[in-house]
Amino acid sequence: MALIVQKYGGTSMGTPERILNVARRVKRWHDHGHQVVVVVSAMSGETNRLLGLAKAITESPDPRELDQMVSTGEQVTIAMLAMALKSLGVSARSCTGGQVGIRTDKSYTKARIQSIDADGMHRDLNNGMVLIVAGFQGVDEDGNITTLGRGGSDTTGVALAAALKATECQIYTDVDGVYTTDPRVAPKASKLDRITFEEMLEMASLGSKVLQIRSVEFAGKYQVPLRVLSSFDEGQDGAFDAHWQQTTGTLITTELDSTMEQPIISGIAFNRDEAKLTVLGVPDQPGVALSLLAPISDANIEVDMIVQNVAEDGTTDFTFTVNRSEFKKALSILQETGKAINAREVSGSDSIVKVSIVGVGMRSHAGVATRMFRSLAKENINIQMISTSEIKISVVIDENYLELAVRSLHTEFELDRESGESSVHG
Numbered sequence: 418m419a420l421i422v423q424k425y426g427g428t429s430m431g432t433p434e435r436i437l438n439v440a441r442r443v444k445r446w447h448d449h450g451h452q453v454v455v456v457v458s459a460m461s462g463e464t465n466r467l468l469g470l471a472k473a474i475t476e477s478p479d480p481r482e483l484d485q486m487v488s489t490g491e492q493v494t495i496a497m498l499a500m501a502l503k504s505l506g507v508s509a510r511s512c513t514g515g516q517v518g519i520r521t522d523k524s525y526t527k528a529r530i531q532s533i534d535a536d537g538m539h540r541d542l543n544n545g546m547v548l549i550v551a552g553f554q555g556v557d558e559d560g561n562i563t564t565l566g567r568g569g570s571d572t573t574g575v576a577l578a579a580a581l582k583a584t585e586c587q588i589y590t591d592v593d594g595v596y597t598t599d600p601r602v603a604p605k606a607s608k609l610d611r612i613t614f615e616e617m618l619e620m621a622s623l624g625s626k627v628l629q630i631r632s633v634e635f636a637g638k639y640q641v642p643l644r645v646l647s648s649f650d651e652g653q654d655g656a657f658d659a660h661w662q663q664t665t666g667t668l669i670t671t672e673l674d675s676t677m678e679q680p681i682i683s684g685i686a687f688n689r690d691e692a693k694l695t696v697l698g699v700p701d702q703p704g705v706a707l708s709l710l711a712p713i714s715d716a717n718i719e720v721d722m723i724v725q726n727v728a729e730d731g732t733t734d735f736t737f738t739v740n741r742s743e744f745k746k747a748l749s750i751l752q753e754t755g756k757a758i759n760a761r762e763v764s765g766s767d768s769i770v771k772v773s774i775v776g777v778g779m780r781s782h783a784g785v786a787t788r789m790f791r792s793l794a795k796e797n798i799n800i801q802m803i804s805t806s807e808i809k810i811s812v813v814i815d816e817n818y819l820e821l822a823v824r825s826l827h828t829e830f831e832l833d834r835e836s837g838e839s840s841v842h843g
């Protein structure tokens with residue numbers, strides 16, 4: 418018997434029929450003798466609808482009242498799911514965040530969970546009850562309702578799993594797992610059976626949007642095994658055979674022990690929302706990086722990669738990337754600073770992308786970067802910038818070569834799906 422926390426997103430809770438489907442799935446787990454806590458999102462579109470209503474009243478709604486309001490979407494779905502389970506003869510109870518003791522700080526709309534009262538939940542679970550908990554919400558010490566930020570139900574799921582010491586936290590969604598890369602870009606993308614927290618964080622922050630990043634950080638910190646799986650694939654958890662834990666969905670977990678063979682590269686992430694800015698011929702003196710980048714960050718523009726060239730004739734060159742939506746703003750700021758510090762030239766491009774290979778296997782293998790560069794060279798793809806971390810190598814290239822780059826790297830690092838393996842759902 419295991420204690421499982423299952424989280425269902427807005428799409429899975431999108432209609433009464435789907436909610437009944439979720440109830441049938443929960444019942445199967447319960448019938449198999451597992452203790453189940455279910456965390457749900459609001460019906461898809463509902464949180465946006467509520468936010469829209471608030472905006473129709475005032476441009477800047479009071480944060481307390483906003484949380485009071487947007488948290489109601491989940492209150493509807495917990496009750497619906499509880500009704501559905503009871504109609505199937507399962508003992509179940511719906512609970513708001515406050516009712517299961519999810520205590521947060523007072524930062525409305527982006528609150529952080531401080532504590533959870535696990536004892537009460539264990540009592541109910543031991544009595545055979547299924548608990549259905551509203552995602553995305555908690556209460557502060559004065560009983561005010563708070564919310565955890567958009568997509569926050571993932572975090573609720575992970576936090577409950579950590580507090581209850583659950584066997585795993587299952588995130589049911591509209592894809593059947595985490596893929597080596599986006600199958601729309603590389604049709605041979607394959608589902609990963611497992612990936613480490615670290616790798617998932619790199620994949621997530623680089624643009625794979627399966628999970629809220631904060632929930633992965635949280636899961637890594639508290640070592641909560643996290644499984645991503647499809648809420649539409651009936652066969653997927655139907656088997657409950659000895660192997661389901663090895664093959665169902667994608668398990669995000671700690672690193673495999675070193676006796677097991679693991680791939681060097683687990684996935685390829687890319688980001689189309691990038692733009693690069695370059696300053697040429699900057700006087701090479703202490704403080705130039707500061708004087709170039711401070712005005713950018715003062716304007717609240719986030720800088721991603723930064724490259725400074727070796728100085729030759731007393732001047733140096735700088736290139737950095739920002740989000741594409743901030744390109745024009747960043748460029749005009751940089752033109753100003755460029756003039757002020759006597760730079761030779763300021764230029765930029767918003768038709769670039771970042772492609773990254775990610776894998777903990779890099780730590781123990783040499784020559785991974787060489788393999789990457791050779792593979793891109795073979796396709797005649799010019800690399801404009803490079804940056805590396807312990808488990809990631811990123812390159813900036815022309816956006817026209819995105820597909821080609823991802824596909825050739827996918828093949829180079831042996832990630833292509835073998836024919837016969839199941840293909841992508843949805």
Ligand code: ASP
Nearest residue numbers: 458464553567568569570
């Ligand atoms: N309903 C909330 C949102 O749409 C929380 C969630 O779905 O995770 O952001």
Ligand code: MG
Nearest residue numbers: 426427458568
């Ligand atoms: Mg979500």
